Amino acid sequence: xxxxxxxxxxxxxxxxxxxxxxxxxxxxxxxxxxxxxxxxxxxxxxxxxxxxxxxxxxxxxxxxxxxxxxxxxxxxxxxxxxxxxxxxxxxxxxxxxxxxxxxxxxxxxxxxxxxxxxxxxxxxxxxxxxxxxxxxxxxxxxxxxxxxxxxxxxxxxxxxxxxxxxxxxxxxxxxxxxxxxxxxxxxxxxxxxxxxxxxxxxxxxxxxxx
Amino acid sequence: xxxxxxxxxxxxxxxxxxxxxxxxxxxxxxxxxxxxxxxxxxxxxxxxxxxxxxxxxxxxxxxxxxxxxxxxxxxxxxxxxxxxxxxxxxxxxxxxxxxxxxxxxxxxxxxxxxxxxxxxxxxxxxxxxxxxxxxxxxxxxxxxxxxxxxxxxxxxxxxxxxxxxxxxxxxxxxxxxxxxxxxxxxxxxxxxxxxxxxxxxxxxxxxxxx
DNA sequence: ATAATATATCACCATTTGGTGATATATTAT
DNA sequence: ATAATATATCACCAAATGGTGATATATTAT
Numbered sequence: 408x409x410x411x412x413x414x415x416x417x418x419x420x421x422x423x424x425x426x427x428x429x430x431x432x433x434x435x436x437x438x439x440x441x442x443x444x445x446x447x448x449x450x451x452x453x454x455x456x457x458x459x460x461x462x463x464x465x466x467x468x469x470x471x472x473x474x475x476x477x478x479x480x481x482x483x484x485x486x487x488x489x490x491x492x493x494x495x496x497x498x499x500x501x502x503x504x505x506x507x508x509x510x511x512x513x514x515x516x517x518x519x520x521x522x523x524x525x526x527x528x529x530x531x532x533x534x535x536x537x538x539x540x541x542x543x544x545x546x547x548x549x550x551x552x553x554x555x556x557x558x559x560x561x562x563x564x565x566x567x568x569x570x571x572x573x574x575x576x577x578x579x580x581x582x583x584x585x586x587x588x589x590x591x592x593x594x595x596x597x598x599x600x601x602x603x604x605x606x607x608x609x610x611x612x613x614x615x616x617x
Numbered sequence: 618x619x620x621x622x623x624x625x626x627x628x629x630x631x632x633x634x635x636x637x638x639x640x641x642x643x644x645x646x647x648x649x650x651x652x653x654x655x656x657x658x659x660x661x662x663x664x665x666x667x668x669x670x671x672x673x674x675x676x677x678x679x680x681x682x683x684x685x686x687x688x689x690x691x692x693x694x695x696x697x698x699x700x701x702x703x704x705x706x707x708x709x710x711x712x713x714x715x716x717x718x719x720x721x722x723x724x725x726x727x728x729x730x731x732x733x734x735x736x737x738x739x740x741x742x743x744x745x746x747x748x749x750x751x752x753x754x755x756x757x758x759x760x761x762x763x764x765x766x767x768x769x770x771x772x773x774x775x776x777x778x779x780x781x782x783x784x785x786x787x788x789x790x791x792x793x794x795x796x797x798x799x800x801x802x803x804x805x806x807x808x809x810x811x812x813x814x815x816x817x818x819x820x821x822x823x824x825x826x827x
Numbered sequence: 828a829t830a831a832t833a834t835a836t837c838a839c840c841a842t843t844t845g846g847t848g849a850t851a852t853a854t855t856a857t
Numbered sequence: 858a859t860a861a862t863a864t865a866t867c868a869c870c871a872a873a874t875g876g877t878g879a880t881a882t883a884t885t886a887t
Contacts, residue, residue, distance in 0.1 A: 416834095416883080416884075417834090417835095417882095417883065417884090418833075418834045418835065418882085418883055418884070419834085420833080420834070423834080423835085439737060441651070441737075444873085444874065444875085445874070445875055445876080446873080446874065446875080454835075454836090455835060455836050455837080456875085456876085457835075457836075457837090457876090457877075457878095458834080458835065458836090460876075460877080461834085461835090465875085465876085466875080523733070523736055523737060525793075525794070526733055526786075526789050526790060526793050526794075527649060527651075527733060527793065529793070534794070534796070537794060537796050538796060541796060541797060541798070541799075541800070544799055544800065545800060548799070548800055561801070561811045562811065562814060562815055562818065564799045564800055564801055564811070565799070565801060565811040565812050565814065565815035566815045566818070566819065567799050568783070568787060568798050568799035568801055568803075568812065568815075569779065569780055569783035569784070569787070569812065569815055569816070569819070570779055570783065571783075571798075571799065572782070572783040572786035572787045572790065572798065573778070573779035573780065573781075573782040573783030573786065574779070575786055576736075576782035576783065576785055576786040577778060577779070577782045579736050580736060580782065583735075583736050583737065583739070584735070584736075584744070584747060586744070586747050586748060586751060587751060588751070588778050588781075588782065589751075589754055589758070589774045589775070589777050589778035589781065590751070590754070590755060590758055590774055591771070591774055591775060591778055593778075601771045601772065601774065601775040602775050602778065602779065604772060604775065605772055605775035605776045605778075605779055606779070608772065608776070608823075609776065609779070609819055609822070609823075612819070612822035612823075612825075613818075613819075613822075615822075626853080626854075626864095627852095627853065627854090627864090627865095628852085628853055628854070628863075628864045628865065629864085630863080630864070633864080633865085654843085654844065654845085655844070655845055655846080656843085656844065656845080664865075664866090665865060665866050665867080666845085666846085667846090667847075667865075667866075667867090668864080668865065668866090670845095670846075670847080671864085671865090675845085675846085676845080
């Protein structure tokens with residue numbers, strides 16, 4: 408019954424590498440990045456820590472590999488092909504994007520930790536995540552909203568910056584605090600609905616000027 | 618020349634306590650909360666760590682005492698007495714409050730760390746900071762904006778939640794990243810001015826409905 | 828089957844970290 | 858001046874943590 412394919416081997420470098428990467432994600436979800444200790448990662452991966460040094464050069468290499476392995480912003484790249492037309496200057500697209508981000512970040516705890524991490528540690532791989540987000544955003548701004556808003560292009564960008572960063576903070580806050588924020592329960596459907604309405608409202612008003 | 622007043626004593630419990638509290642603030646500013654190690658705190662304070670246990674019961678007690686010693690939200694309580702009248706339903710007051718927060722958090726690195734910390738660690742003293750902010754906000758909402766916006770009171774709250782949390786995130790982001798956010802340089806006067814204009818714009822539009 | 832190599836484990840070390848008992852010195856009380 | 862107390866330091870420990878050389882076992886090549 409012995410397999411000869413690499414998939415069935417008892418010793419499998421690629422699978423072991425993946426176990427380490429999975430362990431990082433698991434710990435990130437449960438304990439946050441402060442829990443990413445060398446020994447704990449190895450224990451969760453079910454492998455000897457020595458392999459972590461062999462395969463990734465150590466903890467830092469593993470963590471960088473983990474972050475690189477994730478495509479956190481794939482969802483804003485219009486992956487589902489259902490993006491509205493842009494004849495409206497990107498109004499519907501922007502609203503759709505903001506609502507989708509609000510929901511996506513809410514559900515994706517790993518992304519929440521990565522966003523937080525990027526506010527704390529100066530790690531190249533984390534900067535790349537932020538840079539990737541900027542580049543994705545640049546696509547929307549430069550090709551759609553900047554032309555539409557003309558001399559007020561930066562005002563739209565500023566509104567977007569406030570809303571996107573607000574979405575990040577509120578989703579993270581909701582995940583780690585039982586408190587309300589401005590009296591709104593960000594975990595309840597009604598509280599989240601209020602935020603969604605406000606997002607739509609603000610974008611509509613921003614576009615109403617033009 | 619020997620002083621007999623407590624201020625001049627070589628050994629002074631209160632001064633030593635304060636040295637520990639100051640050390641926490643200093644480390645928070647420079648290294649962030651991950652740098653708050655027992656030995657390092659004692660070294661920065663210039664005292665033996667044993668005293669930390671004697672006076673505060675340990676690291677956690679010291680940190681809690683530090684957080685309690687700060688009144689992070691004093692600035693939103695209309696401390697300078699220059700708050701505009703509220704005959705406008707709090708419109709001018711809200712704008713002034715948001716702009717002031719944007720500037721205050723930008724300059725106050727300790728508050729930035731505390732805000733971040735509150736998104737990561739479940740510490741009672743940190744929850745108290747969030748709770749205090751909520752209570753301060755409740756004053757504004759319940760007595761001024763809720764009556765003004767009537768059935769749409771929650772929409773104003775949601776707009777405020779997005780803007781305040783956006784302010785937090787952007788200020789923290791600006792402090793730890795050299796990147797732009799939505800293409801705006803949040804460290805430059807022009808970038809910050811764009812955000813300020815957007816804040817004013819959004820509040821104006823929110824009030825324009827009523 | 829045997830040798831060579833890749834994969835994985837183990838035992839062990841140095842350093843860092845949190846924590847404490849014993850002790851010394853300054854201050855205060857008698 | 859002396860004793861009692863408060864303040865501060867020191868030496869030391871145990872546990873946690875990051876890191877590595879030696880070794881064992883599975884897999885592959887000859």
